Amino acid sequence: MREDEESLGDAQEMSGTELTVYEAVAALNVDERSATISAVAEMTALGEDDVRRCLGTLVEGGRLVPKGDAYLLGAHDWGLEY
Template sequence: MREERPDVQALSGTDSHVYEAVAGLAVDGRSATVDEVIHATALPEEAVRHSLDTLTELGWLKVAGSAYSLGPHQWGLEY
């Protein structure tokens, strides 16, 4: 049985900030690298890597090689 993931609005401030950085690049059809997320968020690398791992484990993001993209979702992006 698959565990329900929390609502994206329930994410921590750091996780939410990192998720929004990845989502911002997704608007342009791009995946996000760790360096791009660090640049977009101005967060320390360790915090970004931890958040990316957490968001991937929760299913909010998916990873392919060294890039992250949005996981399955049922809403549209309006940026």
């Protein structure tokens, strides 16, 4: 296991809201759509402030990587099926 993956911890350590935001980013990435704050908020029905907070936490934890005004999946060792 790579050192950066080890620091992420288990996906079950994410809050329900963080997991919802992460899954929305993953779905948008799979569909090759930009995972912007507004796109994630629309997809999840969460407020933009909540989405922004969760995105910040997920970036700090290494789960997401900012790219311009959008977000991409970071390193992970578990799969999502979409």
